[in-house]
Amino acid sequence: MAFLPLASRGPTYGRLLLALALDPRVPASRKALLILAAGYVLSPLDLISDRIPVLGALDDIAVIVLAVDLFLDGLPAGLIDEKLAELGMQRSELDEDLRRVRRTIPAPVRAAVARVPEALETVADVARSTGLDERVQQLVAGLKPSDRGADGDRRSWSQMEEVPA
DSSP, X not given: OTTGGGGGGHHHHHHHHHHHHHOTTSOHHHHHHHHXXXXXXXXXXXXXXXXXTTHHHHHHHHHHHXXXXXXXXXXXXXXXXXXXXXXXXXXXXXXXXXXXXHTTSOHHHHHHXXXXXXXXXXXXXXXXXXXXXXXXXXXXXXXXXXXXXXXXXXXXXXXXXXXXX
């Protein structure tokens, strides 16, 4: 029942999350929370099977709520206020909705999930120190390590030689 009043503001909150996720001032570790939550919801693996009516959706809802709460909690208030103003939404509405939702998630669960951004930062530090982050960026950009020129610089698709068929 705590989520029912949120349903009418769902599209606005979706636009808020999108605006924040696209903002370069938001740390990548916070954006990763939303990506991980979306991945969990889309994944066929669940803590509670989706085949169980009502209960099957609860774990997905809990993951989304926790991820959004943690995402927003780690951002500067001024940035959130800026985006809320752009959407014509009052901060008091967001605060009340967050309080309502937080009451539905047990405090120990919220405390455990609150450590996720720090863990993501640790993973990012390891990825940077091992060069994994660069390899992932190359994969995302569609380039393989072998797509580097003789000088070691990454080449774009237009700079690559055409391979005969």
